[in-house]
Amino acid sequence: MKKILIVEDIHSIRTAIKDVLAIEYSAFDAKNYSEAVEILKSEKIDLLITDIKMPGKSGLDLIRHVRENYPDTLYTLITAYNINDYIKFAKDYGVWNIIPKYSFLDLRFISVMVYKLLTGDIFGVEKYFDKDLIINDKNSGGKFETPPPKGIVFKTIKSDKEREFLSNRIGKFLIEKGAPKIINQVIEELTSNAMIRAPRDEKGKSKYQLELPARDLLISDEKIELSESDYFEIGYGIYNKTFIIVTRDKFGSLKKEEILNRLDRHINIDETTGLSPGITDSHGRGLYICREVSDSIIFNIEKGVRTEVITFLDNNDNKSYKSLSIYER
């Protein structure tokens, strides 16, 4: 049985997480750094979940300790503070998952994260919902299709023309159902990522955009017709009050370091200019905007095989609490 250690100073939060995880794993808990260090000595912990700000030494200190002494132990963070403040740390310490502590946090989000990290079974939007979520994966043609209530429909996209047509129809449909208008931007960013930026040849060169590294520029081709091996899928639907957009490509060319890099360039402010370094170009701005406007954005990547990007938009205005969810296999 896999062993999990939860470190959190608030008794009720710690106990709730432990109770849920104890159903399937051997769960340990500690209320501060020193207690955690003791448990780590006696138990071979597979996954550490730690709060960041605790009395005494912080969760970041604990991660440094684990990285140094227990290289096989996986680690993730939970925090009640703005996760954006920790993107830099995440980048430096290879933290790919941070869960926000707030009153609308679904405990399932934690158990799904734990399952994905421990099993490597990372793909699939259905993990985040009850069993009654319907997924229509039949993929009939490029026409728009209304998703089943409490369900998602997947569509294959083969060209710029299809992307434009479907994006418009999906956006219109979801907005009619009450999604925020900004969902159009999410669709635009996710589909352009899957269509223009994801396809690479064996040498890792972009297939549908011109790269001018000397001038730090990317110019996408016009009127793209994807070759059959490069088709990607978009999934869309509504489950209760959650609007769902998923893209799946066959490349797995998005790198997790790259995601943090891109986010970091837009979140962190250059101290001399007062601006984020990302403001002068367009690298990563789309990704940053997607994360800002959605409630959750989850990246699932199998290197060189496939990438799945899942976004959830709720209408509950909890925009200040965002997870960092990047899974790679």
Add this chain to the structure above:
Amino acid sequence: MLQQNSSPGVQLTFSSLADEKIKELQAIIDGITEPLILIDQNFDIKRVNQATLNFTGETAYKDLTKQKCYTKLYGRENICPYCPFLNYKVEQSDYSDFFDLNSFPVPELKREVLFKFDGKNQNLNLSFFPLISKDGKIYSFVEKVSNITKIKEKEEENLRMRNLASLGIMISGVAHELNNPLTGISLTVQNLVNNLSHFAPELILNRLDLIQKDLARAALIVSDIISFAKPERSKYTLADLVEVIYKAKETVQRLYPDLSKNVTWDINADDEFIFYFNPFKIERLFLNLFRNSLQAFDYAKGYIRVDVKKKKNSTVVTIEDNAGGIPDVVLDKIFDPFFSNRKEGTGTGLGLSICHSIVKDHNGKINVKSTDDRTKFSISIPTIKSQTRK
């Protein structure tokens, strides 16, 4: 020969050289954009500048000279009630009430007044500079009128902005402080719903107790805010101060079991302390002080020592801890509302400010000393033995 001077409203009988000097002087005072008035001991205007004409709405200097200053400048029939020379007597020889004539330069006298003109109330700052004769008598004075309305407005605006900023800091602190227990309650409820069928009753009771504790924390934050926003007069009852201190200690130990684990308590009282005070507020006072101490310890080992002593008409409680002390730079700010030395976003910054107002409400005193790693709060409150206060 009497000669009418061309511009200033003062009649002169000097030579043309003196006349030239007078013109120069007038040009200089006209160059000052604030009203400047030379007034004699009978409150008659002797000389004014151009700005005074604008201020009074007159067009010629002669319309002002030899007129009473209070009439022409402020439209009054009698000497202005705030005038520093209100009680001035011509025959008076001791001016120490007005000015310290021995100091040089003679300090100016200032009055800040509200005066309505241009259709609205304006803030005027009036400065008075005395002219002293050889025999040490004030024979006239210069009044300068500065309109500080804009500066005042700016100041008020700044104060409002500062208050708003403090409010913002407090709100984000409150939001964060409430977020923790709310998250705890939310996750515990989810947990109970998921596990209701197979949890043993005592396990369920234990989880419910966790909710109860989170609720107590949230309630404490809310009552902090309420008592800050709406301080009420205390209701005094006969109570045992030492008992109240023990109660506060037990409450913080219950709320912060981990933080208080390494802290030893030492409560000493040299007598019985049963008198009239508000036991709820006083418990709150000690609760806040103890909580601050515990949070300062941050799991470290240490002691909290409480001494209760009788003074003549008051009871003095000292609370000392060795949790690290308070830096000098913040020591004078700790009783300010919204001030918090903790990490950004934690705490409401109201704790010690509430302590301060509770003590004040009991007509008592609170002060703080900090040396090395020790902090010592002393609270003195009157020992009221009979209920006289309404």
